[in-house]
Amino acid sequence: MRKVAVIAIGYTKVKEHWGLSIRDLFTEAAIMALNEVTIDRVDALYVGNMSSGYCQHQEHLGALMADYIGLKSPPAVKIEAAGASGGMALREGIQAVASGLHDFVVVGGVEKMSDVLTPDITYAMAMAADQEYEAFIGVTFTALNAMIKRAYQHKFGVSDELIATLPVHCHDMASKNPYAQYPFKITIEQVLSSPFVAEPLRLLECSSPADGAAILILCPLEKAKKFTDTPIEIAGIGAATDTIALYQRDDFTTFKATIEAANMAYKMAHIKPEEVDVAEIHDSFSITGVISLEDLGFFKKGTAAKAISEGEIAPGGKIAVNTFGGLKARGHPVGATGVYQVVEVVKQLRGEAGKNQVDDAETGLTQNIGGVGGTVTVYIFRRID
Amino acid sequence: MSVPRYWREIPSRYRLIGSKCVNCGKTYFPPRRVCRECGSVNLREVKLSEQGRIITWATIYDPPRGFEKYVPYIVAIVELDDGTRIMTQITDCEPDEIQIGTRVRAVFRKIREEGESGIIYYGYKFKPLK
């Protein structure tokens, strides 16, 4: 199996792009990526997206995007795994290159949520959950994560104030990121006085509907240096699933799929969690990010929030996390998020991360979640010197 | 929601019919064909307990399409007395009347209506035992 590298990245700002359609978004990001390298062909295209059928009434995104970004009729397909659509699209692209089937593959993620009204967005997001036995009775995606927060607080006794430190940190990071959805700081007081969306989760603990697209170009590591001075190796690959229904889990305070995917990735990359310099984790909600930090092995169960409050995830701390704002503040255009995370780790490892650059970042990790841990992907990236 | 999708699940929605693995004893709701624990395909239909306790819950203020008139409403994961877990609404009470561990019993209620002219969806909810 060949090693695979990321040789180019592209992305749009994350916001409500009223004037751009889903194909416009994807094309803008693709043009940026295709401008970074000169390659004479693209062998396959993988498009991560969750809700184009519901929000745009558009399926068949693979063929549509291949056409719109000017590719010459490669095999193309939409990959869907709820919030992990981006992460799983990457997995498909990696497999294509690693197996030797293809050399140059474009992996993108795109979501255009602002085409429908808020109650419809809420309805669409609940499609990541069990339709017949969770969504049917009126459960929302936020409510599922709120139930996780209540169970976590009941078990570990962690306060709302401590959990709120994660969105505050993410906004702090995003305040220096020009393409972030919310490039401004917030305070713990603001978080704790924002209205409940689904009690006990408040508005400022939840990522918001957003539009955006992000693109990667992959090729075999052995050829990468011909196309870029800063190829980034995909050193570890992990993915796992679990029941999509939250109520069918044994423990609501951890995502087994994160632990399994992370173990796979760490093993493949021959590293331990302590060796990760920079991580982009899936903070769709404050509590989801806190739990992810623990499931990824960075902090012991029940202690991550305290660690955040002590500066452990800021650049210079134990591990730099969500240095571009994460899902809360950079934004969470659902199917694109998994690809944005890779764009951000690649920027860090290239030394192109701007104001939040982590010194000498060598090893990066991305974690992308679908539903409440129904699908999780974890990737480890390595700078090639 | 399509009529066939609603109708197909009626035994589970109306009567809490689940399935139990004959091999290892694990119960499932809704019913399944394959046991996740032991891989057996020998599962039979069972009626689940109608009482249980709340193990976690949330109060929804931002509803999905179709549930606007019920806001705020409580959703919870209930562990039934036979060990099966179920996702449900908690009705006939305020959020400050329940906590983790509150005992509840099943009741038959309207889940929602498909507008003024579509069908009415019925199913289980749970309410605190007095």
Add this chain to the structure above:
Amino acid sequence: MTKEAGIIGYGAYIPIYRVKACEIGKIWGNYNGHVPIMEKAVAGIDEDLVTISVEAAKYAIRRAKINPKEIGAVYIGTESKPYAVKPSGTIVAEAIGATPLVVTADFEFACKAGTEAFQACIDHVLSGRIKYAMAIGADTAQGRPGDQLEYTAASGGAAFIFTKKSNKTLAYCEGAVSFVTDTPDFWRRAYEHYPMHAERFTGEPAYFYHIINSVRTLMENMGLKPSDFKYAVFHQPNAKFPVKVAKKLGFTMDQIKPGLLSPYIGNCYAGSSLVGFAATLDVANPGDRILLASYGSGAGSDAFSFVVQDIILEKRNPIPSVRDMIGVRKYIDYSTYVKFRGKIRA
């Protein structure tokens, strides 16, 4: 072969929400405080005729200790069907596990639709064709905002399972009469949201005429007089009418008291006399004779004489009595009430 039909199980259900009559009066300018009842039961926003019927039916089945699959008929008497066309009976029959070998129908005759179902069930089981037949009377009655009837139109219902009289039945029916004329005292045209009524005409020529005649005919047929009855339950559109008709017929306050619930729950229409009957069975003793007389606008009255049997004493716990159920209540204000009852058009 027995010639009498008996009740093997019964159950009632009253929603927990109450709105006080004076709360309604405040909104509509009734500052005299003259109200026909104290408070009425209101169906929750997730309740309707079907859900109320299911709860009552389940209590009846628990009391009867029978396998619901053996129930061969499920009849719902109501005027608040959630569907104008689609049987409520099938939903209830499915929810209680009586399907698929069951006959169901929705009966309609204003407030006597529940006792109409009694008539059909009694004959079903006596014919021998059906072992257990369930009759339900329930409603989530709507009153026109600001109208007199808004004070009393309430939600609730009760279910009764009939079978041939045996030592397993807790009461048996020794006689029944139906007295019906075409008397348009109260009606609702198709596509109208709220009913209309002929005010004072709903009294003497309607409610009183039909009940007095059905009861007198029953007593004449059976050679009975008021003092032969331990209890009497009349349809209860408000607190005054049942007391007045009892007096006219020669029944005492003591006889009607256990079954007189309208001051506390309002008029649950097809459920009204049936819930009163259930509350009476909750306290009756073996050998007690109970009169049940319903009234349905349009108009008619069904009168029955029931005799309580020994096994009733075993059938009390652990199912809550009607009085216990009524005791569990949450007061709501007028605005919550109109939201629950869908009177606000969004």
